[in-house]
Amino acid sequence: MEKINLVIVGATGAVGQEILKVLDERNFPVDRLKLCATSRSAGKQINFRGNDYTVEETTLASFDGMDIALFAGGAASKQYGPAAAEKGVVVIDNSSNFRMDPQVPLVVPEVNPEDVREHKGIIANPNCSTIQMVVALKPIHDEAKIKRVVVSTYQAVSGAGMEAIEELSAQTAAVLQGSDAVAGVFPYQIAFNLIPHIDVFMDMDYTKEEWKMVKETQKILHDQSIAITATTVRVPVYRSHSEALNIETEKKLTAVRAKEILAAAPGIIIMDNPAEKVYPMPLFASDKDDVFVGRIREDNTIDNGLNLWVVADQLRKGAATNAVQIAELVVEYGCLMKKQ
């Protein structure tokens, strides 16, 4: 396989660190590696495959001679993404900056890999809560056509970055000691609490996170007719998001058949044996690349209803793993751009 000159922007953050682990585990064919971040993190040393790399402050020059740029998230891709693409670098962006741009494919490799071929320099990585949901929805949609999804999420603090992970620890320790929990990243204490508010409030009092689950899913599945309504909630869990999905399909799907097709689908591991207390939980999903599906039940309150419980590591499949999988597809499909 062709060796790739790769730049990671945001290499010192929670997602950036996970990208490095995933690249190594999956033997991604790296030739030159460049690690970039904001000026605050420049100068840090990070080891990858036995070599130490010094983190550089991201500038336009960071992209010179690179084949692929993985942007871990945040505002950096807005500033540098289009210019990097102009230089012939394929940008894979984990932020929400370009996801709904009609020129930008929004890709989950198990669901719509072919969309990678349509890129014009930028490919977007979907929102974490969307990724694990569409991986579970795709085989059901193919088999029975999904009409409507009601989803309630249970989202880990890792979705808000490393500071959020530290905040959960610090607040938890404070509460156990009888002190006040200090909120910084989140609007309220998250330790031993739930916050039904992720990202900003928008139309009809839904949050941006809730709208992302609607719009991104429709784009990834190429089907504007799928109706989705979401309630997204932050929970005091370090990493791995969980989702309760209630699905209405056009065709009847028994629980037995749903298990069969989910088990056969890529990227999914079924954990569903109530008698043995086997079901997905954040505790088991963390540090894994798969989407775990369980509590698969027919919902007889409608003609063709199904309930699922879906758990995946937000930093892995919800971010780093999906981005690296996209990079693998770019190489496999020969979708690198010509160097200027």
Next chain:
Amino acid sequence: MEKINLVIVGATGAVGQEILKVLDERNFPVDRLKLCATSRSAGKQINFRGNDYTVEETTLASFDGMDIALFAGGAASKQYGPAAAEKGVVVIDNSSNFRMDPQVPLVVPEVNPEDVREHKGIIANPNCSTIQMVVALKPIHDEAKIKRVVVSTYQAVSGAGMEAIEELSAQTAAVLQGSDAVAGVFPYQIAFNLIPHIDVFMDMDYTKEEWKMVKETQKILHDQSIAITATTVRVPVYRSHSEALNIETEKKLTAVRAKEILAAAPGIIIMDNPAEKVYPMPLFASDKDDVFVGRIREDNTIDNGLNLWVVADQLRKGAATNAVQIAELVVEYGCLMKKQ
């Protein structure tokens, strides 16, 4: 108001302790008070309104001369409930032992107070997750007739008693120190985790907790046509359960109108101002008697859809407060039984 001879069975547990607080706060007219528990807790001293009471082991004689018995939960009501009722004591039972018995009213005072009048000696207190849901559903059902509810719960550990509360603390401290969390009350570690399994698994792989939300709601609302599908999940929160409700009604209900009728309904406090980050959370609901409703949004994926986020203190409105309110109704309605 008539003064009542009152016995509390299970007085030393999490719910029993809360019942004593609520009786005092609501100035319940207690004449003689007897505190009972298993032999393990007999001999303990508990203070109520300035007097010390010695906890007795529950026996049949415990009910002699009593007017009302409040059973805090567990197996005791199965053993002593019918016999106590035979003695002329009105039994108010927080366990699930008699809830679905057609002879036993299942009462939420804000919803079906009149059912108290039909009692034959035993009145059942519903399951905690049911109580807060029906308080929110009732005004909507009256206004627009509910056809279907999809509910996902986020349930605190207090629902599993005092040992569960201690287990969450012990496990959390262990995880923060890098030690192993030891599971005892729950099947798996609950600290920084979620467990999609409450009570035993039953028909169609739904748990008993999930079926309770279906069957109890239909009984309390006197309407078998309301379709409910539930996914119940334990979360690492000390007390106060949260629920994401997706509701389909026969008549259209705008979000504005839903807020109006919920605000006017008994036992409900609306917390719904996204611009000011006002929404219900366990942190705010704990130690309060009300049901908090927020995130009130129209769901346009169906003709008449509504999303709500409902939070209430599991030990308060979900157990102790509701039981004491039932006792108040028994007194108010003159539904005490004749002494033998």
